Amino acid sequence: MYGLVLPIIHKQGLEMLRGLGIGTITIAIILGLMILQVWIAASFFLQPKMGTADKQKPLALNNRKAFHNFNYFLFFYNVLLGLGACLSRLLISCILGTWLIARIDRTIVQSGYEGADMGYSAWIGMLYVDHYHTNPVLVSFCHILITGHRERRLQQAIKYWYLNQSAGKSPV
Template sequence: MKKLYKGDRTGLPPRIPHAHVAMARSISYMGLQIAFLFSGQSVLSVLFTVAAFAFHLKIVSPLQEGRVTEFFEFWGNILANSCPFIAVFYLQKTIARCFFLQDKLSPTDKDKPLALNNIRAFQNASYFGVFYNVVVGMAAALSRLLRSMVWGCLTISRIDQTLMPSGFQGTRDTGYCSWVSVLLVDANHTNPTALVFCHLLLKRRLTCSLFSYNQLGHFSTLALHTATVARQRRRGRRGRLRWWLSYTLLRNPSLVLLRRRGPAPGCAASQR
């Protein structure tokens, strides 16, 4: 909200709802928040139940029944399959830091610049690491899906967090759109700068009204003085124009014949 007061909308989605949509979404915000809380509680209850059952089945039950060998075989297979991938990943980071990056520009720099040192070695490593990275990518895709499901279940009750990918959170996620709409409505109606400006404007208007009209509804002294000054200015301007006209005609008698003639006295009287 403080960022919105300053005019900073970096935390909002690129596509914000229109004014009427934001107002309608802000009305349904409270109901959606309650529904999200109940649905999140239900999903978390099921998730924790499944996690507790899996923990009991894979860890507690083998230890209670004396199946220690099965317990160690299960976790040994997991560690044996995951440790090589982790070791290769850290080995790639070490090789990239030592051989593929140029030296630091300054001894005080914390990291090396993103500039290649051995381009051909880098290309060879990328080529021969394709097949290994395909296997790692399949595991990473499965891990990405599982993590998205877990974090989605954990944050389903949070209306300020969207479960949609980037670019769709402002229009496809109803709860998140309602939260953004409430922020916009509150920011537009509780902005301290706008409130102070409106307060000063209203105060100035009331002050001017008190000085302009008295209790009987007539013009006050200030209003009469303003009207008098304006009338005197108009008269002074008209006098200056007439003076310059007479001076110009006096210095240029030939312009008298070119002046525009006014209406006849009878026509002027009838028009009046």
């Protein structure tokens, strides 16, 4: 009644609709920018799929310098987006906390409700990126490959040096 009927009775219906329109446009622009940012990052910066049967692209950047430039120019937008996500996360936690307070034997955000928490989704995404880029097994494997390649190149260089030395000597 306070938001719809009273402004119309007091002849402020157009002002109320103008404020509602500005708020709706603002939210639509923010959501559009979020979707556009995710689409651009997935389309242009991630490496292509490894095989045709893969469901997702690997979490590896294709053009790191362009990604850093893209990230740099969207920094202030992402700061405001993070602030909004923090506030909405607090609001959703308060709502879920009051709704699920009777279940004192479980956590506030139960299994199945994790999708409502943007922080949880960001944490899981960060774990995936850390796993793909700093996995200890992968890092050790790459280190073994690099050192093994260097040792083979050094042994080949020594072998060729001995061959060159023997080719230069004349048999007596």
